[in-house]
Amino acid sequence: MYQKIEREWAGRTLVIETDKVAKQADGAVLVHYGETVVLVTAVTTRVEREGIDFFPLTVNYMEMTYAAGRIPGGFFKREGRPTEREVLSSRLIDRGIRPLFPKGFRNETQVIATVLSADRQNDPSILGIIGASAALQISAIPFEGPLAGVKVGRVNGNFIFNPTTEELAKSDLELIVSGNREGVVMVEGGGQMIDEEAVLEAIFAGYEAIKPILDMQDELRERGGKEKRPYTPLQTGGPLWDEVKGFVKPLLTSAFEISHKIERRDKMHEIVQEAVERFGGADGEVAAEVRRACEDAERQLVRSLIFQEQRRFDGRGPTDIRPISSEVGLLPRTHGSALFTRGETQVMAVTTFGTSEDEKKVESLLVGDMYKTFMLHYNFPPFSVGEVSFLRAPSRREVGHGFLAERALLPILPAAEEFPYTIRVVSEVLESNGSSSMATVCSSCLSLMDAGVPVKASVAGIAMGLMKGDGQVAILTDIAGDEDHHGDMDFKVAGTAKGITALQMDVKVPGLSKAIMGQALNQARQARLAVLDVMHKTLEKPRAELSRHAPRIVTIQINPDRIRDVVGPLGKNIRSIIEKTGCKIDIEDTGAIKIASPSAEAIEEAIALVKGCSQDAEVGEVYMGKVKKIMDFGAFVEILPGIEGLVHISQIALERVGKVSDVLKVGDEIQVKVLEIDGNGKIRLSRKAVLAEEGRPGPRDHERDKRRDV
Numbered sequence: 001m002y003q004k005i006e007r008e009w010a011g012r013t014l015v016i017e018t019d020k021v022a023k024q025a026d027g028a029v030l031v032h033y034g035e036t037v038v039l040v041t042a043v044t045t046r047v048e049r050e051g052i053d054f055f056p057l058t059v060n061y062m063e064m065t066y067a068a069g070r071i072p073g074g075f076f077k078r079e080g081r082p083t084e085r086e087v088l089s090s091r092l093i094d095r096g097i098r099p100l101f102p103k104g105f106r107n108e109t110q111v112i113a114t115v116l117s118a119d120r121q122n123d124p125s126i127l128g129i130i131g132a133s134a135a136l137q138i139s140a141i142p143f144e145g146p147l148a149g150v151k152v153g154r155v156n157g158n159f160i161f162n163p164t165t166e167e168l169a170k171s172d173l174e175l176i177v178s179g180n181r182e183g184v185v186m187v188e189g190g191g192q193m194i195d196e197e198a199v200l201e202a203i204f205a206g207y208e209a210i211k212p213i214l215d216m217q218d219e220l221r222e223r224g225g226k227e228k229r230p231y232t233p234l235q236t237g238g239p240l241w242d243e244v245k246g247f248v249k250p251l252l253t254s255a256f257e258i259s260h261k262i263e264r265r266d267k268m269h270e271i272v273q274e275a276v277e278r279f280g281g282a283d284g285e286v287a288a289e290v291r292r293a294c295e296d297a298e299r300q301l302v303r304s305l306i307f308q309e310q311r312r313f314d315g316r317g318p319t320d321i322r323p324i325s326s327e328v329g330l331l332p333r334t335h336g337s338a339l340f341t342r343g344e345t346q347v348m349a350v351t352t353f354g355t356s357e358d359e360k361k362v363e364s365l366l367v368g369d370m371y372k373t374f375m376l377h378y379n380f381p382p383f384s385v386g387e388v389s390f391l392r393a394p395s396r397r398e399v400g401h402g403f404l405a406e407r408a409l410l411p412i413l414p415a416a417e418e419f420p421y422t423i424r425v426v427s428e429v430l431e432s433n434g435s436s437s438m439a440t441v442c443s444s445c446l447s448l449m450d451a452g453v454p455v456k457a458s459v460a461g462i463a464m465g466l467m468k469g470d471g472q473v474a475i476l477t478d479i480a481g482d483e484d485h486h487g488d489m490d491f492k493v494a495g496t497a498k499g500i501t502a503l504q505m506d507v508k509v510p511g512l513s514k515a516i517m518g519q520a521l522n523q524a525r526q527a528r529l530a531v532l533d534v535m536h537k538t539l540e541k542p543r544a545e546l547s548r549h550a551p552r553i554v555t556i557q558i559n560p561d562r563i564r565d566v567v568g569p570l571g572k573n574i575r576s577i578i579e580k581t582g583c584k585i586d587i588e589d590t591g592a593i594k595i596a597s598p599s600a601e602a603i604e605e606a607i608a609l610v611k612g613c614s615q616d617a618e619v620g621e622v623y624m625g626k627v628k629k630i631m632d633f634g635a636f637v638e639i640l641p642g643i644e645g646l647v648h649i650s651q652i653a654l655e656r657v658g659k660v661s662d663v664l665k666v667g668d669e670i671q672v673k674v675l676e677i678d679g680n681g682k683i684r685l686s687r688k689a690v691l692a693e694e695g696r697p698g699p700r701d702h703e704r705d706k707r708r709d710v
Contacts, residue, residue, distance in 0.1 A: 003224045004436040005216050009033075010150075010161040010209070012122070016134055016220060024225075027139030031127040033162075037067075040131030046110040048232070053292070055101055058110045061089040061128050067118040074488035085364055087399045089113075089125035092149070093132045095506050096178035096186045100144045104234030109141065118365040121164040126151055129178055136219050140226040144510075146217035148179040148210035152202045154191075161209045165367060167350040173198070175503075181214060183511025190407040193457070193499035204514050236296065240279065240286070245300075248275050252294075252301055256313040261344050261433045261481070262386045268298070274570055299486045303467050306474045312478060314343075321462075321478045321527055326442070326538040327451040335550040336451025338441035338539075342531075343480065344433035349443035351451040354422040355596045356586040373538035374413055376425045377701035378402030378440055384432045394519045401437040402427065405461075407501035408441045408494035409448070412455040418455060420470045420553050420594055433479040435463035441494045441502075442535060449539050452546040459501060460531040461494030464520045468509055476522050477527045489516075490516045493524040497532055510519065551584070551596040554603050558614040560591035565615045565642040573613055573641070613641045617683055619674050622690055627668045635664050637672055637685055645683030647672055652687050 002019045011135030015032035022028035025041040049056055063086055064079060065072045072078055082090070101109075113128035136143040153163035153171035163171055184207050191199070215216060251271045253577075258264040272294045280287030305311050309320060322343030348582030359371040378401045382389040405427065413423070425447060427440040438461030445459045465479035466489035474622035476532040477485055484490055489512065491505040505517075546552070558566065566587065567574050578585055583597040583606040595606045617623070623639035634648040652663050664670070672685040673693075 001224050003220060006195065007212055007216055009212065012162070014130075014213070014216070014648070016130070016216060018134070018138055018224060025135075025139075026141055027137070029131050029132040029133035029134045029138070029220075030116075030572050031134070033127055034122040035116070035117060036122040036127060036511055037117035038113055038115050038131050039428060040113045040122050040128060040135045042109070042111050042132065042135040042139050044110075044139075048106045049108055052106060053288070055098070055105060056108045057098055058095065058108075059084050059090050059094040059097075059113075059132070060110070061093060061113045061115075061123070061125065063115045063361075063365045064202055065365070066363060066505045067115045067124075068120065068368075073363070076161075078378070083363070084399055084403070085362075085366075087396050088403055090500075091396055091400050092125055092176060092178075093128050093188070095188075096129055096147050096149060097132055097136065097143075097145075099185060099506075099508050100147060100180065102142050102144060102231065102233065105142050105231050107141075107231070111135070113621065115146060115365060120192060120366055120368065121161060121166075123151055123366060123451060126162060126176070130213055130217075131136045134220060137217050137221045138225045140684075142228050142231050145180065146214045146221075147178055147180045148217070149176060149186075149211035150206045150209045150213075150640075151176050152206040152209075154194075154198070159205045161206065161290070169620070173202055175199075175202050175206060177203055177210070179207045180511055181208055182509075183207070183513055184505075184517065185507055185511055187503060187505040190411075190494075190502035191500060192411050193496050193501060195499045196518075196525055198623055199262065199500050199503065200514065200518050200521055203517065207542050226702075234292075235289075236292070236310065237297075239294040240289060241296070244275055244279050244290050245297040247278065248272070248294050248297050249301065252298055255475040256301065256305075259314060265386075282353065302482060302486045304467065306467050306476070307470070307472045310474075310631075312480075313482065316397070318474055321522060321530060322480075324531060324534045326446055326535055328446050328539050333549055335547045336453070337445045338443045338446035338450055339534040340433070340439050340446060341431075342439055342442075342478065344431055344438050345439045346429075346431040347439040347443040348428045348430055349440065349447035350426050351447045351453070352424045352426075352430070353546070354424065355551065355584045356420075356422060356594060357584065358422040358424070373416060373422045374405035374406065374410060374425075376402050376409065376424070376427065376440075376444060378405060378427045378437070380429045380436065381434070384429045384436070392697065397401075401440065404437050404492065404502055404504050405440040405444055405494075408459055408461060409444060410446075411501045412457050412459055412496065413448075413455045414456070415513075420555055421453075421551075423448070432481070435461075435478065435492065437461070437504075438463050442531060446535060446539055449542040451550065454542050457496040457498065458532055458535055459494055459496055460528050460535060461492060461502075462524050462527040462531060464491040464493065464524050465489055465522070466491070466507070466509075466512075466528075468516075473516060475516070475523055477523055477537065491520050491524070493521065493528065495525075495528060497529060505620055548630060549598060551598055552600060552603055552608065553594055553596045555592055555594050556607060556610065558591045558593060558610070559616060560589065562614040562616070563587060563589075563591060566593070566610055568613070577606055577609045577613075580609070585610070615640050617643055617645070617674050617677060622671055622673045624669060625672050625685070627664050627666050627670065630660050630664065630666060632660065635660055637670065639672060639674075639683075639685070643683070645672070645685040647685045647687055651675075651685065651689070654688055 004017045006015045017030040027042040031038045111132045115124045133145045133147040152175040153160045154173040165472040173191035255267040276287045280290040325341045327339045339348045342560040429436045441461035465476035465487040467474045488509045489507045494502045496615045581602045625637035625639040629636040638644045671690045673689040676684040
């Protein structure tokens with residue numbers, strides 16, 4: 001039955017409608033906010049997928065260009081592969097709802113959020129988060145919601161919720177917060193070096209703002225929700241589990257003493273295989289249960305070391321950071337490079353400079369077309385974790401980690417006017433045992449500094465973990481891969497010594513309190529400062545000079561009216577300058593011209609040629625000109641490319657001239673002085689004035705004097 005609920009939220013009306021469209025989906029809602037409309041559907045299979053030990057959830061967020069009244073570009077004129085924004089928004093929805101499905105639910109589930117209308121003021125990804133939870137709430141799919149999300153900004157020290165595009169441009173903070181009745185579930189965002197206390201207040205101000213939206217979803221379910229389908233909860237415990245865990249715990253304890261990740265992983269695999277052969281035999285279901293029991297034993301051991309001994313399996317205390325080393329300038333032909341190693345996580349970052357030709361065009365329903373001058377790309381090859389797999393296009397995880405690191409570094413980059421380069425940083429993960437995204441932040445910052453980018457400050461990142469249970473809470477600094485796997489939180493924080501520039505948090509427990517998050521942020525700050533100290537010992541400030549292989553870019557300004565003269569007919573002039581100097585030349589409508597080349601001499605030559613094409617005549621200046629046309633009353637002389645003036649017959653020589661052609665012919669090169677430029681731009685020239693100043697006759701006058709003497 002059709003249901004519609006409305007609430008005033010952050011100054012606009014939020015509307016959720018159900019049972020109006022897509023009625024064959026298990027759950028479908030239309031979410032309206034301003035003039036932005038998102039359709040979110042949820043569907044699950046009726047049969048549990050066998051032979052897997054994970055929840056097969058797929059989330060797709062799609063922005064249809066018709067939503068903003070546009071037709072897609074490209075040959076096919078239809079939406080193609082997901083854009084970076086669509087991938088990131090899909091991850092935002094997924095990370096919020098995934099922890100809220102019950103353990104043991106193994107049915108294939110798909111959530112699709114389709115943007116149908118976009119007003120370019122209200123972020124449709126927020127409606128995607130709300131709509132995903134609402135669709136699951138009213139459906140028969142087992143889901144422990146509701147969940148809601150909000151975007152938080154800060155303008156003039158005041159928090160604003162779901163800021164419009166204009167408000168966000170003035171904000172020094174941008175956070176997306178998702179939460180349920182238990183607390184905060186997911187955080188993503190960044191800011192302009194914001195202190196930890198302000199970030200914490202922003203997160204929980206956002207959490208308070210979503211509570212009315214949780215009430216809306218509960219009301220919607222009460223009005224027209226379906227009865228939840230039964231499922232088989234994940235079975236744990238029992239005699240078999242006790243036997244298996246009793247057998248593997250001593251062996252796992254011994255395996256934990258192995259410091260090297262790959263060796264430890266191989267040893268633990270042997271232990272599990274031995275347990276399967278001993279207790280599982282040929283029975284596939286029993287073997288799967290034995291593996292789950294081994295996994296539970298491993299989890300208990302990792303957590304018991306923390307809770308009982310305040311010791312981690314690699315011997316560190318809760319706040320200890322693994323050994324760190326860094327190096328810069330290791331690649332001789334690149335513009336900048338750095339290698340950052342933290343424990344068994346190692347990342348190499350490479351910086352490359354380009355011109356405006358290399359800017360990335362981004363098409364977005366929210367902000368329209370824009371051009372990016374800074375790009376950070378994150379690669380996670382299989383060898384980094386000792387595995388073999390196909391090399392394909394960047395995964396969602398790679399896109400997400402790259403975006404997080406890019407966001408962390410953006411606040412420290414110089415303005416385009418100060419450093420007019422397009423910058424690309426590529427992060428190559430060479431080894432991974434936890435927090436390769438934060439190692440990417442560190443290595444990328446060092447790479448930028450090695451390249452000579454005048455950054456405002458150094459940025460470092462650290463990943464925090466949480467283990468919570470039996471009334472105990474442990475917050476871990478610099479988590480390794482196994483701690484991430486068996487822990488309850490992955491909280492990444494990046495920033496400068498002054499404050500936070502980016503953060504990302506996901507949890508596996510129902511929600512986090514303000515006290516726990518506050519402690520995690522403060523602990524992360526101490527770790528970040530320690531990492532920055534190590535980085536500063538390698539490179540404290542950006543290099544004063546760019547690499548000799550990097551292009552130099554010089555910007556000159558000309559009169560915008562003279563751009564056509566620089567370009568020339570059909571681009572003849574500019575092509576000639578590029579071919580002659582080998583420089584890259586970008587011309588903007590404002591008259592700003594950027595000239596790029598590794599050679600300083602080539603740049604100087606290009607500047608001279610450009611100025612020669614664009615220079616304006618000045619009264620009193622003397623120019624070497626070429627006679628272009630002879631008239632009875634004088635000669636027209638081109639003194640600059642595209643600029644001609646008239647030398648009146650009375651101004652050709654020191655003495656009276658009876659006929660212009662007696663002295664000048666087309667093609668002659670003569671020096672002339674600008675006497676006057678009238679209001680219409682007409683230029684009056686004089687050859688006579690130049691001859692008088694030099695005190696000598698011109699070339700053709702001299703020839704006539706010789707004939708007279710004969």
